[in-house]
Amino acid sequence: MKLYLDPGHGGSDPGAVGHGLSEKNIALDIALRIQSILTSQYENIQVKMSRTDDTTKSLSQRTNEANAWGADFYLSIHCNAFNGSARGYEDYIHTSLSDSSTTAKYQDIIHAEVINLNQLPDRGQKKANFHVLRETAMPALLTENGFIDNAQDAALMKQSTWRQQVAQGHANGVAKAFNLVRKQQQDAPDSGTVYKVIAGSFQSRENADERVTFLRSKGIESFVDAVSISGATWYRVQAGAFSSRDNAEKRLEEVKKTGISDAFILAEDSNTAEDLESPSGYSILGKTYLSPEQMNLFVKNIKPDALELGIYYLTFGEYYGIRGDVAFAQAMHETDYLRFTGVVKPEQNNFCGLGATGPDNPGASFETPREGVLAHLQHLYAYASTKPLPDGYPLVDPRFSLVARGSAPTWVGLNGKWAVPGTTYGQSILGLYERMINSAKENLEKVLKEVKG
Template sequence: MKLYLDPGHGGQDPGAQGHGLNEKDLTLDIALKLQSILQNEYEEVEVKMSRTSDITKGLSQRTSEANSWGADYYLSIHINSAVSSAEGYEDYIYSGLSNSSTTAKYQNIIHGEDLRENELKDRGTKKANFLVLRESAMPAILTENGFITNTHDAALMKQSSWRQKVAQGHANGLAKAFKLKRKHSVPEHPPPPPAPVTLYKVFAGSFQSRKNADEQVASLHSKGFEAFVNSTTIFGETWYRVQTGAFESRNNADELLAQLKKAGYKDSFLVADTLFP
């Protein structure tokens, strides 16, 4: 499989900026980590990067290079920006493609695998008329890995370990979509591995103030929802997440999420955690 890997922006174009971070630096680091995973762990994978350092490169130059090389897939990595309250992960394919297209099928696989790793709110799969998606001759995806303008997401972005998780999520998605084979040989009769369990946790907000989190719990209880505070540390800062449920069934989690939003808790979100026995 020939992958054209495109870290967004670079050089004179810093991309989105916020909380002391530049998009161009984050996308390059994630892409380099992803290249290392793919080349070290999988067979018959060729990776060509649009840039491996902080250089300026036009969008048309990137797609032309991918097309001339004959890439099988185009992956463009980005970081989002918007109002400070916007957070989470989303990805895009070309708006002219159907939901049954091969590109859409790849998107669904990669979207799911990214969310298993990146600890971000799920903003869904989307379509757009971006140049790199429109002009690439092969299936293409553009991933938006959190909002640099959001305090929660930016705190994650500052962690090298988180950027490694983002790269791993992309690698897992590519491996699943293109049926990549690992380099290391598997024993002829290996013991069956323990089956992982994915828990879909539903949260009704994330707060830096414990008082605000406790008030949210009280509000939820008054409306008949079970809730408790689940604290977590991100880049040295404590965040208080208000958890309202955890399910092995994604459908059950989605139903609760819909009920919360209908009840007025618009900042509710879902996180998928994979647990290994």
């Protein structure tokens, strides 16, 4: 498959501007990340870019080049601007195309995958008479990734992790639309140990971002992962995850050849590590790994008479396809391990702070603990998915309709939404969940020693 990837604008044409950002730079950064993901993780794909740096190139030059190369698909990356109030994501195919055309089917697939990860309101799938859509001989799609003159969208654009997620969404869409086959050595393992190449760990996010930029300049794709260690936030730069130790060693050698001497391999259980460490693993939707007993035991070590909520988080988590054990960690974060030291009181059965804004408004109340957990999982579903709420249980979340559906598919995406300003809210939840995992491992090792003894 031959993909012509076109970062909009460039050189003397900055595109839209706002909040200290230029469209040409955001588009290029996202496009370079798309190229890296596709070429490093999938077989039989060639990517040709209209530009790989800040150079000027006319629209005709771009489409002529794509046509001459014989591209199978033309993907143009842009950002939007209007009046400062509009925000969200939208994409375009040419006005002459029907909704049943091949290009429209590609748009359907890519649109869904991008929206799943980009934390932006969905402005829909559209049609226009843009040059790159009209003058291309192959199916073509133009994406508008947020409004650069909107404060909320611009704040996201400034985050390298957001740009990585947007790129991942585009890559996922292209891979799905064209049935690309993932390279075996890059597959996330289903079981056993995952070996992660950590190319530095920093207390400064800026320093971590600089390390990622440096590695990318050397042809090594990486991303920043925020983790909580002993209550402090550290920013790890991850340059690969492998099921094979040998492959991890090869990547480590590549990293060290760039002059980074502090890189190392982190070996972890893939069942938990992939969910804590990789960008895709920040997803709210997913499998619950811890048992109800392990969840309950974790909180009882802190509050011996704590309610046993584990079974509800497992049951409702499995029904809605949500990580019930991470949701349990969120409940522990919100309630101070069910000690309710904040404005929400135990009798409210409100384990996630639904609607609580301060002493004068302690939030929603629920008749039973079971109903309170159900409301919690329904609220997470509203943020994580754009699909209709399954009707197996009644809607008890009083704020479900107030959520911008699918606006936070990841735990970190809840930052500034579930908690305001909450810039490290999701990281705190994942840090607490990591402690739950470690506690479960310690308890298991203790049991095994007793059995052997």
